[in-house]
Amino acid sequence: MNLPRYQEHEEDFLKAMANRFGFSGKTWDVFMERFREKNINSLDKDIAVYLEAELIEGIKESADHTTLPATILRDRLKVICNKLEAEGCDYQGKIKGKWKIAKHWLREELYPQWLKQHRLITLSREQLWQQLWEQANHTDKIQPVLFPKPLPTLEMGEAEMSQEESLSFPLNSKIRLEVNLESAGYLLLLEKGTSGKIYCLCPSGFAPEPQHSGGLFILPQHNTRHKSFKLTGSPGEEEIVAVITKDVPGLDWLPKPDEKLLQLREEHLMGLLEYLSDYRDCQLLRMVYRVTVL
Numbered sequence: 001m002n003l004p005r006y007q008e009h010e011e012d013f014l015k016a017m018a019n020r021f022g023f024s025g026k027t028w029d030v031f032m033e034r035f036r037e038k039n040i041n042s043l044d045k046d047i048a049v050y051l052e053a054e055l056i057e058g059i060k061e062s063a064d065h066t067t068l069p070a071t072i073l074r075d076r077l078k079v080i081c082n083k084l085e086a087e088g089c090d091y092q093g094k095i096k097g098k099w100k101i102a103k104h105w106l107r108e109e110l111y112p113q114w115l116k117q118h119r120l121i122t123l124s125r126e127q128l129w130q131q132l133w134e135q136a137n138h139t140d141k142i143q144p145v146l147f148p149k150p151l152p153t154l155e156m157g158e159a160e161m162s163q164e165e166s167l168s169f170p171l172n173s174k175i176r177l178e179v180n181l182e183s184a185g186y187l188l189l190l191e192k193g194t195s196g197k198i199y200c201l202c203p204s205g206f207a208p209e210p211q212h213s214g215g216l217f218i219l220p221q222h223n224t225r226h227k228s229f230k231l232t233g234s235p236g237e238e239e240i241v242a243v244i245t246k247d248v249p250g251l252d253w254l255p256k257p258d259e260k261l262l263q264l265r266e267e268h269l270m271g272l273l274e275y276l277s278d279y280r281d282c283q284l285l286r287m288v289y290r291v292t293v294l
Contacts, residue, residue, distance in 0.1 A: 004108060007223050009038060013114055021083050029054045030076040033091065048073040073134040073144065104284060128269035129192055129239075136241050136286035141180040144238075146173060147228040167289040171235065174228040177201070179217040179242060186211050188254075189279050190264065194236030194291055198264040200255055201240075208257030211248070231291050238291060243276070244283040251275055 006013075014032055023031050029205060033039060033047050048055065048069040055069040081098040085091060089105040091098050116123075123131075146169065179187065188212050189202035203210040206220040206229070220226035231238075243249065251271055255262045262268075276284065 007037060007113065008161055009115070011127070013111055016114060017110065023080065026055055026072060027076045027079055030073055031080050034077060034099055035106065040103070044077070087258065109225055113225050120140065123266065125198065125266050125269065126196065128266060129198060131273055132269060133239065133286055138282040139285040139287055142240055142242060142285060142287045143178045144169065144175045145174045145178055146166050168292050169231055169289065170294045171231055172294070173231045175231065176228055177219040180217070181212055181217050181244065184213045186245045186248050187217060188235050188245070188249060190241045192239040194233050194238060198269070200262040200264060203255050203257060204261050205258060206261070233291070235293050236289050237288050240286065240287050242283070242285040243272070244285070245279070246281065249275055
């Protein structure tokens with residue numbers, strides 16, 4: 001993953017972190033200057049000299065302004081480092097140079113997160129799908145089945161198919177997808193084919209009624225002109241992710257019932273991931289099956 005140059009976004013990032021951690025006044029000033037990339041080799045006393053006007057603001061004129069700015073800076077820096085430690089920065093027992101460890105933590109841990117939240121980082125469709133895949137739980141509640149179902153022909157002495165074999169289908173096979181749903185809700189079903197393209201199977205013209213009452217959900221649905229899905233293309237793995245929610249997801253790209261299969265782009269997946277980060281009350285399931293040569 002290639003991150004945008006840190007310097008290009010440093011000002012906005014540091015301000016966002018200062019707001020996030022509740023820094024204000026002199027603490028804000030110290031945080032913004034001490035943690036700037038250009039000041040990495042500057043001594044605390046140099047930063048104190050630069051911020052002298054801000055640091056001694058409101059201090060009585062009789063105070064010793066020779067050493068006071070450096071004292072205030074060290075005090076504010078201690079407050080900052082303690083706050084960052086409480087937020088997850090690990091100083092590994094070190095006493096000196098905590099701000100350098102904190103700076104590294106901010107840049108390496110929080111900066112990439114901030115970029116993603118503000119869509120300033122470019123992820124490929126494959127990377128976004130992988131994030132979705134990793135969030136999902138493996139399930140046997142989603143099963144592809146041949147259509148029409150073959151009649152059982154097991155003879156004496158013949159071994160039954162293994163689970164792996166039962167989830168392999170030759171090219172040009174026709175299949176249906178059976179999804180066993182525990183409760184009523186809304187089904188969003190996505191599939192990444194062997195070509196790498198990602199499609200929304202439900203809702204679609206194959207499944208125009210994504211809201212369900214629970215139990216067995218079969219795709220294509222009976223009230224469509226489609227009877228099955230035909231496995232075309234090349235051999236490989238087909239990955240399926242199901243998002244099961246109580247209500248219609250707040251996604252502006254959900255296909256209409258009469259539309260053809262929607263091929264998902266990066267912005268579709270990014271919107272879904274953002275929705276899932278805010279909406280926890282849902283199930284996220286996944287399964288994979290193989291398409292083999294004839």
